[in-house]
Amino acid sequence: MSVSSRSINLAVIPGDGIGQEVVAQGLKVLSAVLPQDVKLETREFDFGARRYHATGETLTDADVTELKQHDAILLGAIGDPSVPSGVLERGFLLKLRFLFDHYVNLRPSRLLPGVATPLAGQPEIDFIVVREGTEGPYTGNGGSIRTGTPHEVATEVSVNTAFGVERVVRDAFARAQARPRKKLTLVHKNNVLAYAGHLWTNVFNAVAAEFPDVTTDYLHVDAATIFLVTDPARFDVIVTDNLFGDIITDLAAAVSGGIGVAASGNINPSGEFPSMFEPVHGSAPDIAGQGKADPSATVLSVALLLRHLGYEPEAARIESAVSADLAARGDSVRTTDEIGDALAARVAG
Ligand SMILES: NC(=O)c1ccc[n+]([C@@H]2O[C@H](COP(=O)([O-])OP(=O)(O)OC[C@H]3O[C@@H](n4cnc5c(N)ncnc54)[C@H](O)[C@@H]3O)[C@@H](O)[C@H]2O)c1
Ligand SMILES: CC(C)[C@H](C(=O)O)[C@@H](O)C(=O)O
Ligand SMILES: [Mg+2]
Secondary structure: OOHHHOEEEEEEEEEOOHHHHHHHHHHHHHHHHOOOOOEEEEEEOOOOHHHHHHHOOOOOHHHHHHHHOOOEEEEEEOOOOOOOOOHHHHHHHHHHHHHOOOOEEEEEEEOOOOOOOOOOOOOOOEEEEEEEOOOEHHHOOEEEEOOOOOOOEEEEOOEOOHHHHHHHHHHHHHHHHOOOOOEEEEEEOOOOOHHHHHHHHHHHHHHHOOOOOOEEEEEEHHHHHHHHHHOHHHOOEEEEOHHHHHHHHHHHHHHOOOHHHOEEEEEOOOOOOOEEEEEOOOOOOOOOOOOOOOOHHHHHHHHHHHHHOOOHHHHHHHHHHHHHHHHHHOOOOOOHHHHHHHHHHHHHO
C-alpha cells in the first residue's frame, strides 16, 4: 500500500450513558493524531438504548452486514437502566463479539508513572490479560424451568471447545514470547471446574511445548485475585476464560490507575471481521451526562485500534500523551471534554 493511499474506515458506536461522552473524546484524539495523508472516514451507529426504544431491535442482519464493511469498530459502552438487564449486553455486545469471532479479548494493564493506585508502594504493573471472548459461560447455553416459582431451576453451562481454547492459548503464548519477560500464567479453577479446567490445562501444557522460551505457571482464579493485589508485578501475560477474564480485568483496572484508564480490544486475529475496541468500563449510569467520565480508557482503546491497523507511531504517541496527562494531573478535576482537549493537544503538538 502506498503511503498516500492510507485510509481508515471506522464504525463508531457511542452507545449508552458515558459511552457517548468518551467516544467523542476518542474521535477528537484520533483526528488529531493522524497524519494528513491518512483519510479517516467514520460512520456512527445508534446501537444501544436509543435504537432499542425506537425499533425494539438490538442488532439486525442488515446492521451486521454494514458493520462488516469497516476496518475496525470503536465502541463506547452498551447498557442502560431503561432496558432490562442483559437485553443490550447479550443482544448487541455479545452477539457482535460472537458473530465477528472476537476470540481474543485483549486487556492490558499498566500502572503509569505518577498515577495513584490503592496498592502500597507503587508496584511495577505491566501485564496483559488475554481473555477468551467467544465461549465459556457467555454463550447463552442454559435455561430455566419452573421459572418464577420457589422451585425454579436455572442453568448456565460453560462451553469450552478444544478448538476455541487452543486458538486463544496459542495467541497468548505468541504475545508472551514477544515480550521481554516471556511469561504466561494460565488462570482457571481446575480444582473445581474439572472438565473445563482439565481441557484448558491440557491444551495449555501441549501448546507450551511449542514455546520452550516462555515461562509458564498456573493459578486458580481465586488465588490470582490475591496476587493481583499483593504482587501484581508477578504477572506478564495471563490467559483465561471469558468470565474469569471479565472479573479479573476490572480488578486489574482498579489497581492500575482505575477503571477510567483501562482499554481493551476485541480482536479477530484472522482479519476476516473487523476488530472492536472499547474501554473495559460500562455506561456508568451513575455519572452519565455529568462530564465526569475519564475518557482515557477510550483514548487508549483508540491506540490499540491504531496499532491493530498498523499505525504504530500514532498509537505510541497516544499512549505517551495519556501517560503525560495522567502524570501531570495531580488533584486537578477536569471534565471529560477538557481531558479530551488536553490529550488532543498533546498528540498534535
Ligand atoms: N463493554 C460494555 O459496553 C460494558 C462494560 C461493562 C458494563 N456494561 C454495562 O454498563 C452498565 C453499568 O455497568 P456497571 O455499573 O456494572 O459498570 P461501569 O463500568 O459502567 O461502572 C462501574 C463504576 O465505575 C465508574 N466508571 C466507569 N467508567 C468510568 C470512567 N470512564 N470514568 C470514571 N468512572 C467510571 C462508574 O461511575 C461506576 O461507579 C450495565 O448496563 C452494564 O451491563 C457495558
Ligand atoms: C457488559 C458485559 C456483557 C461485558 C462482559 O461481561 O464482557 C462487560 O462487562 C465487559 O467487560 O466488556
Ligand atoms: Mg466487564
